[in-house]
Amino acid sequence: MDVTETPQALASDLASVAGRLRLSTVELRAMERAIGSGIIWGADGLIVTCAHVLLERGRASGAPAVRLADGRLLRAAVLACDRRVDLAVVRVDAQDLPAASIGDSDRLRAGELVLAVGHPWGLIGAVVTGVVHAASGPEARTDSPWIRADLRLAPGHSGGPMADARGRVVGINTMIAGGLALAVPSRVAGALVERCRAR
Numbered sequence: 001m002d003v004t005e006t007p008q009a010l011a012s013d014l015a016s017v018a019g020r021l022r023l024s025t026v027e028l029r030a031m032e033r034a035i036g037s038g039i040i041w042g043a044d045g046l047i048v049t050c051a052h053v054l055l056e057r058g059r060a061s062g063a064p065a066v067r068l069a070d071g072r073l074l075r076a077a078v079l080a081c082d083r084r085v086d087l088a089v090v091r092v093d094a095q096d097l098p099a100a101s102i103g104d105s106d107r108l109r110a111g112e113l114v115l116a117v118g119h120p121w122g123l124i125g126a127v128v129t130g131v132v133h134a135a136s137g138p139e140a141r142t143d144s145p146w147i148r149a150d151l152r153l154a155p156g157h158s159g160g161p162m163a164d165a166r167g168r169v170v171g172i173n174t175m176i177a178g179g180l181a182l183a184v185p186s187r188v189a190g191a192l193v194e195r196c197r198a199r
Helices: 007-024 186-198
Strands: 025-030 033-040 046-049 065-067 073-082 087-092 113-118 126-134 147-149 161-164 169-177 180-185
Touching: 007 025, 007 113, 007 126, 007 161, 033 113, 033 169, 046 186, 073 186, 087 186, 113 169, 169 186, 180 186
Parallel strands: none
Antiparallel strands: 025 033, 025 065, 033 046, 046 087, 065 073, 073 087, 113 126, 113 161, 126 147, 147 180, 161 169, 169 180
16 A cells, blocks of 8 residues: 555545455354354365454353354354464365455554454444554564554454454454453464464
8 A cells, every 4th residue: 555645545545455355255154143253264165364353251252153254154164273373274165266365464553544344333344444552473572472452443354354444353352351352363373374274
């Protein structure tokens, strides 16, 4: 996104970025109800979400299903669920899915514009924007493992993408703390995905 563009062009670019992100954001369901969001990490059916989306009071919330942006509802198999980093990976039996563009969370800096997509309160593909308050890369001036941003998240955003202004996923939205949205960095999610692929 070019900051020298007119406000109308910037708005159009942002809408285009949000549209692409919505195609890569899925709804996680269990026991016939929505439980959160997820990100299509690979066109071969790998989807990343939050561990707490799949767990309810310490117990599995039922065999998950995934609703794609095109309306298809597919059964999902859980490949990994790591409560320590609040991440999970599931797989659906589908090919050529609209995988998200994955960014480098280590390059994210405070002050950057970010977007979040999810399905809060039954609103499919809701988009919110905000600014990064603190990143988590090697140059960040914090020991926090989270990306922190002033995104207005709601139940249903959990597991969905936090993306930069170009639409590259830099984090997985997990919770609100101290009035700020917290996201797991994409490098952490990428490492878990690679472990799943290596099995």
